[in-house]
Amino acid sequence: xxxxxxxxxxxxxxxxxxxxxxxxxxxxxxxxxxxxxxxxxxxxxxxxxxxxxxxxxxxxxxxxxxxxxxxxxxxxxxxxxxxxxxxxxxxxxxxxxxxxxxxxxxxxxxxxxxxxxxxxxxxxxxxxxxxxxxxxxxxxxxxxxxxxxxxxxxxxxxxxxxxxxxxxxxxxxxxxxxxxxxxxxxxxxxxxxxxxxxxxxxxxxxxxxxxxxxxxxxxxxxxxxxxxxxxxxxxxxxxxxxxxx
Numbered sequence: 363x364x365x366x367x368x369x370x371x372x373x374x375x376x377x378x379x380x381x382x383x384x385x386x387x388x389x390x391x392x393x394x395x396x397x398x399x400x401x402x403x404x405x406x407x408x409x410x411x412x413x414x415x416x417x418x419x420x421x422x423x424x425x426x427x428x429x430x431x432x433x434x435x436x437x438x439x440x441x442x443x444x445x446x447x448x449x450x451x452x453x454x455x456x457x458x459x460x461x462x463x464x465x466x467x468x469x470x471x472x473x474x475x476x477x478x479x480x481x482x483x484x485x486x487x488x489x490x491x492x493x494x495x496x497x498x499x500x501x502x503x504x505x506x507x508x509x510x511x512x513x514x515x516x517x518x519x520x521x522x523x524x525x526x527x528x529x530x531x532x533x534x535x536x537x538x539x540x541x542x543x544x545x546x547x548x549x550x551x552x553x554x555x556x557x558x559x560x561x562x563x564x565x566x567x568x569x570x571x572x573x574x575x576x577x578x579x580x581x582x583x584x585x586x587x588x589x590x591x592x593x594x595x596x597x598x599x600x601x602x603x604x605x606x607x
Contacts, residue, residue: 370424480567
């Protein structure tokens with residue numbers, strides 16, 4: 363169990379450092395219009411790559427959740443024991459916070475670095491209303507986080523199913539997370555992961571912290587929904603002999 367928790371800590375650390383680090387350090391590098399900045403597409407890809415590489419490196423140890431909403435969704439889908447939920451979530455949140463801490467100290471190494479707590483997406487934080495990159499309402503943010511997390515769990519459960527092509531699950535999961543970010547960065551700066559949101563909100567300021575509740579409630583609700591949906595779907599379809607059930 364200690365090795366599983368260590369893997370979840372490291373994997374979540376890698377996800378937050380890689381994904382949020384790309385947003386903070388590289389998205390707008392050189393200023394607006396500079397071709398060296400990676401922009402929304404680059405940040406989306408960075409999040410997908412962290413999950414893909416983390417799952418290949420650590421998935422065989424802990425399952426490669428790196429996300430409390432994923433742990434809840436796998437439990438709802440019948441793939442994860444309830445007794446391991448709390449330790450996994452603690453390890454994931456600590457990994458996210460440690461990544462935020464490291465990223466903060468890297469970012470402050472450049473002259474003039476400052477975090478504007480009232481800016482949308484400050485320090486890669488998630489938000490709604492005036493703290494949403496596109497000014498989206500709380501209702502739009504809540505719906506987005508639920509739907510995106512639910513679909514993320516459907517992809518995860520499907521890609522890791524015993525009858526899915528072997529060895530390709532991290533690719534499908536990483537590409538799904540990339541797509542999720544391409545859709546929802548303008549709405550909430552994309553969470554679908556309470557540990558990711560917590561890790562940077564602690565350094566982003568009081569506005570991010572005051573809105574953090576949504577990025578726990580909605581992703582976990584979405585994860586549970588996705589787990590229940592796929593568990594229901596998995597009761598049907600062909601069995602190992604190819605016979606329709």
